[in-house]
Amino acid sequence: MRGDFLNFAGRFVSLLIVVWVSLTFPSDAQAIDVGRMDGRMNISRHATVAKDVPAAITMADILSPTSEIAFVKNHADAFQASSRKGDVWMRMQLRNSGVTDMHGDLVVRFPYLQRVDAYLLDTEGYIRTGTAGSGVALSGIALPAPFPTFEIDVPAGQTRTVYIRASGGPMVVMPVWFHTSADYQSWFQGSVGIFALLMGIACTFTFYAWSIARKSDTPAYRLYFWFCVTAITYVIFSTGMGKSLFWPQSNVSTITLVYILQGAVTAFGAVFISNFLDIRRRWPSFYIVINGLIALCVLSSIGGFFPSLLSRAVYMICSGIGPIVVLVGVWVMHRRGAPGAGAVLIGWAPLIMATVWLYLRLFEITPYFEINHYIVPLGLCFTVFQFSWAISNRVKDAEASAATDPLTGLSNRRDLDTTLAALTRSNTPACTAVLAIDLDGFKAINDTHGHDAGDLVLQVIASRLKNVGAGRAKPFRTGGDEFLIVYSNRDARADIQQFGAQCITVINRPIAYRGTLLSVGASVGVAFIDDHVDFRESISRADAALYAAKREGKGVVRLFDQRQSPVGQPSAVQPPLGQPGFRPVVVNG
Numbered sequence: 001m002r003g004d005f006l007n008f009a010g011r012f013v014s015l016l017i018v019v020w021v022s023l024t025f026p027s028d029a030q031a032i033d034v035g036r037m038d039g040r041m042n043i044s045r046h047a048t049v050a051k052d053v054p055a056a057i058t059m060a061d062i063l064s065p066t067s068e069i070a071f072v073k074n075h076a077d078a079f080q081a082s083s084r085k086g087d088v089w090m091r092m093q094l095r096n097s098g099v100t101d102m103h104g105d106l107v108v109r110f111p112y113l114q115r116v117d118a119y120l121l122d123t124e125g126y127i128r129t130g131t132a133g134s135g136v137a138l139s140g141i142a143l144p145a146p147f148p149t150f151e152i153d154v155p156a157g158q159t160r161t162v163y164i165r166a167s168g169g170p171m172v173v174m175p176v177w178f179h180t181s182a183d184y185q186s187w188f189q190g191s192v193g194i195f196a197l198l199m200g201i202a203c204t205f206t207f208y209a210w211s212i213a214r215k216s217d218t219p220a221y222r223l224y225f226w227f228c229v230t231a232i233t234y235v236i237f238s239t240g241m242g243k244s245l246f247w248p249q250s251n252v253s254t255i256t257l258v259y260i261l262q263g264a265v266t267a268f269g270a271v272f273i274s275n276f277l278d279i280r281r282r283w284p285s286f287y288i289v290i291n292g293l294i295a296l297c298v299l300s301s302i303g304g305f306f307p308s309l310l311s312r313a314v315y316m317i318c319s320g321i322g323p324i325v326v327l328v329g330v331w332v333m334h335r336r337g338a339p340g341a342g343a344v345l346i347g348w349a350p351l352i353m354a355t356v357w358l359y360l361r362l363f364e365i366t367p368y369f370e371i372n373h374y375i376v377p378l379g380l381c382f383t384v385f386q387f388s389w390a391i392s393n394r395v396k397d398a399e400a401s402a403a404t405d406p407l408t409g410l411s412n413r414r415d416l417d418t419t420l421a422a423l424t425r426s427n428t429p430a431c432t433a434v435l436a437i438d439l440d441g442f443k444a445i446n447d448t449h450g451h452d453a454g455d456l457v458l459q460v461i462a463s464r465l466k467n468v469g470a471g472r473a474k475p476f477r478t479g480g481d482e483f484l485i486v487y488s489n490r491d492a493r494a495d496i497q498q499f500g501a502q503c504i505t506v507i508n509r510p511i512a513y514r515g516t517l518l519s520v521g522a523s524v525g526v527a528f529i530d531d532h533v534d535f536r537e538s539i540s541r542a543d544a545a546l547y548a549a550k551r552e553g554k555g556v557v558r559l560f561d562q563r564q565s566p567v568g569q570p571s572a573v574q575p576p577l578g579q580p581g582f583r584p585v586v587v588n589g
Helices: 001-024 059-063 181-213 219-238 241-246 256-278 284-300 308-335 340-363 375-402 413-425 442-449 453-466 493-508 535-551
Strands: 041-044 049-054 077-083 087-095 102-108 115-121 127-132 147-156 159-167 170-176 176-180 433-440 473-477 482-485 511-513 516-518 521-528 556-557 581-586
Touching: 001 473, 041 181, 049 077, 077 087, 087 147, 087 170, 087 176, 102 159, 102 181, 115 147, 127 147, 147 159, 159 170, 159 256, 176 181, 181 375, 219 241, 219 256, 219 375, 256 284, 256 308, 256 340, 256 375, 256 535, 284 308, 284 535, 308 473, 340 375, 375 442, 413 482, 413 516, 413 535, 433 453, 433 535, 442 453, 442 516, 453 482, 453 493, 453 511, 453 516, 482 493, 493 556, 521 535
Parallel strands: 521 556
Antiparallel strands: 041 176, 049 087, 077 170, 087 159, 102 147, 102 176, 115 127, 115 159, 433 482, 433 521, 473 482, 511 516, 556 581
16 A cells, blocks of 8 residues: 555656656747737747857758757746857747738847857748858848847748857857837837947046046046046947947957957056055055056957967956956055045946946856846946046145145135136126235244244134135235235225224234234235226235335224325325325224
């Protein structure tokens, strides 16, 4: 009894295994019904494949009754194999069960295939052929497109057999899609539009990089420009756009160019990062590593002359391992507080993640998604955007530093010139007066207490001038102990004169330094701005008023009088003897 039960159970399990194997691994692919298809279909999973087929095998050999080429069922949405040992063949049957002829397009969505031959067989054995790929000229039923594309017609009620042969290149990935003609046109235009948009974004940042590089002597900015140029060129040719746009009827292969450009992108990116972060000075050992990576990138451009194993190792380092090492090094520098390292880290990471994702796909770890075709251009766009942002911040910081007095934080003479140029171009005057200020007794503090005390005094006074003029006046440091204030509010002249007195009052307040109270005074010259006087002449007039204040007692506000010439100009009208050319306002500190 027990033996009968075990025998029955064994037969039942065997039957289940046979059924499962027959359903999961059929001996041959079934015909794909495209008659009622509206749109597109991934037909890779419905095909049979044969790999490692000798290059000498022809279509006639495949169709021969004595052919020993075995086709097996494919179970992936994107069949993947190596063509180092031979060609890869794919076979599929397309059946049209509809009442109208099907005009469609078959697309192999992998731009790195150097040569793809398509054979379309009807029921009587008539063959139409076509050739496409990155290393051959278009012919036959092939269409100009970034990916190998072939025009396929299936009459109503009939079946067509399609053979695809892929050769050349170390890796063959064959996600094969069948589109209706209308769907193919919309898909093609959409794909080209996405690539064009991404390249347009990258070109925009490239023009920005060029505008920065041509105005600056900083090597990092020029290197970044060339990084952008190589990145755009790489995207154009790695996506298949370059071949289809520039020489679709040529046998010139773009694969070698793609490998060279990929190495150039890594090299220019690494050397830009090295210069931008000043790695040679901040981390010499990491600088040596980056130089080694750059040397390998140069070697990768001639990798075709190396043994196969060495060539693949160099390519793997340049396109994968090396950029990751750079990313880790930049992260370490960011942790150490290197200026700009955080921005570079954010910029370099998207490109690395895109590359890693593709490597995972090549090793069949990650699934096939249509976005895989756009992920590297997307990563490059994010990278150039972030690098441009980092450079923009660096340029702004440099401009702000050049226009700012490092001791007091006030705007300096250079920023004053820029401000005056902007005011001169304005039709409506943006300020109403200029006040020139000179400290009284500052030299004595320097001589008695040293330059540290003098620096403290200047810093405190600068802060006080910013506070007293907040919202109505902007102070500049124009010399050692000289300041200039551009008054912007349209107040009465008496109010502006009173503002000058307030400046003297806040300057007169004692300043604590190492247990000692330091005191300085100030003299102020004021020149009002009208429609007949430009801003630079107003500064000269304010200086003239200031010099008069210094001569006539200090600690006062002097208003420029039209009868007195500005500094550096002869007096046009001399005031009568005993009649002053300036009106003093004495301030009791």
